[in-house]
Amino acid sequence: MAVVRPFKGIRPTKELVDKVAALPYDVMNTEEAREMVKENPYSFLHVDKAQIDLPIETNQYDEIVYNTARGNLDKMRENGTYIQDGSPCMYVYRQVMDGRVQTGIVGCTSIDDYMNNIIKKHENTRAEKERDRINHVNYCNANTGPIFLTYRNVGEIDEIVAKYTAEEPEYNFVSEDGISHIIWVIDNASDVKRLEELFSGVDYLYIADGHHRAASAVNVGKMRREANKEYTGEEEFNFFLSVIFPADDLYIMDYNRVVKDLNNNSSEEFLAKVNEKFDVEEYVGEGQYKPEGKAMVGMYLDGKWYKLTAKEGTYDPADPVKSLDVSILQENVLTPILGIDDPKTSDRIDFVGGIRGLGELERRVAEGMKVAFAMYPTSIEELMNIADAGKLMPPKSTWFEPKLRSGIFVHELT
Known part of the structure; x- marks a missing residue:
């Protein structure tokens, strides 16, 4: 029942991926982000927290911040920091932290699945945080940060993943916090099609982390549907960037x-x-x-x-x-x-x-x-049971590690 489909990923060159990849925008404040990007003009924080390139007194929700984010992303594409795959692909994203491994599929998921509760939530979102990311996604014309999803394991998906992880990866780097990030490109059309079919047999996907990013992406999609009355449902704005991990791989900290x-x-x-x-x-x-x-x-x-x-x-x-x-x-x-x-x-x-x-x-x-x-710690099974029951967790119930890096994949909306 779940829709997961490939996309033409916009991603860094092999030489620059370790410099581009950045922690999610919401795990640090502006001052910390300014410090992180010192001597690193490639960091994706120049897109995700573009106020770091503006005067200190700039309001982080000012229109100039979103325009700067779009300008910085455009420059990174123009100067060759980013490349784009010529055909729709899925990707395997593996993270290794302290010897523990989690391996997921990168693809695009459906805003309709979100609205119809096939993608299940366990947290409320706050309107002001949504507005910020709505503006960011809309101005950048892209999903810049992936949503962290999970599902109950499917054996054949694991088998396809194992096939690719036995090969040479596209990217393999260690971030400043000691976490390994390893990525493979799934560009074989039959494998991509089979993954789409397998996910269509998954009853539900669950948001592990990224409720505000997901809600914002969905709202941008709805806005664009309103502005394009003749939309078919196949346009890229009907889908948002996700990394989907099998539940058995995940670890929730206290x-x-x-x-x-x-x-x-x-x-x-x-x-x-x-x-x-x-x-x-x-x-x-x-x-x-x-x-x-x-x-x-x-x-x-x-x-x-x-x-x-x-x-x-x-x-x-x-x-x-x-x-x-x-x-x-x-x-x-x-x-x-x-x-x-x-x-x-x-x-x-x-x-x-x-x-x-x-x-x-x-x-x-x-x-x-x-x-x-x-x-x-809350368990992943507790998270899914609460979402299945249509209930919400208390605030600050889960802390997932490792964090997905932003900037490794960008999904263009048009």
């Missing part, structure tokens, strides 16, 4: 929380209230306490680590959302004790991706936060 204060509780009062919902045990082992299983939370308070185990009756194990560890913490500690009703808007809470390690929680507390919580 997404931890730090809170500024105890909501007018003393440490003793706070611990007593937490003890009503959790069995609280001071951790006496080496280093930090990392949760060992579901319904367990690590807590760092006043220089000590505690092991929290949710008591029976504090959550519904049959509910795919309420049984998430981030939900258990939210419903039993963050809301009733710490008074943080909406973690999306509260300025008293912050979130720390697991890639930073639990030592980062100790550092944040030392710098002024009061308490930190180390979470047990």
Whole structure:
């Protein structure tokens, strides 16, 4: 049922791919991006965060930013940084991080599948973030950042992937964070056709990461349909750039929380209230306490680590959302004790991706936060079950690593 089709990829030359490839635009701020591109005029951040090439006082949502992004992309195509495949292809994108491998198919997915919930979501999107990427995609006339999708494994897709990964890759480089990025071009027409057929037998695709990019791409497609009443559905604006990984390959890291204060509780009062919902045990082992299983939370308070185990009756194990560890913490500690009703808007809470390690929680507390919580990671099966149930995860439930690089593939909309 899912539509996945090839496209004429716009991609860097072999000599420049390692300089062009960049982290997604939304994992760093403008100042960090400016620092990252120093002495690298090829970085795709010149397209994805074009305000770095404008005066510091420039509003990142100003029209000049989107015009600059388009101009920078055009220059990269004109000066030979980018080439374009002459016929529609799919691609294999493999990432290796700390010895762990994930290998996906790069292709284009359908805006209709998104609207009809064949591409399933597990997060809400925010209108202001959508508007930014709508403008970016529309001005650039291209999908510049891939959507990270997953699906339940299909054996024959794995076999086709294995056939290509046994060959010499088109690209093979290691990014500055030590992650290997290896790409093969699937340009054999019969293999491409077979992959299209195999994906058409996949009931659902799931957004793992990139909800705002996906929503923005869909909105641009709808805008262009409105402007082109005679559209056939085959135009490139009806599809958006995706990398689709089998679920068994993926790894979700913990997404931890730090809170500024105890909501007018003393440490003793706070611990007593937490003890009503959790069995609280001071951790006496080496280093930090990392949760060992579901319904367990690590807590760092006043220089000590505690092991929290949710008591029976504090959550519904049959509910795919309420049984998430981030939900258990939210419903039993963050809301009733710490008074943080909406973690999306509260300025008293912050979130720390697991890639930073639990030592980062100790550092944040030392710098002024009061308490930190180390979470047990959400599983990919939990993500898919929630999407299947038509429900949404709490904010900041999943942290995927490694991150897909932007700039390796660009999908032109006309």
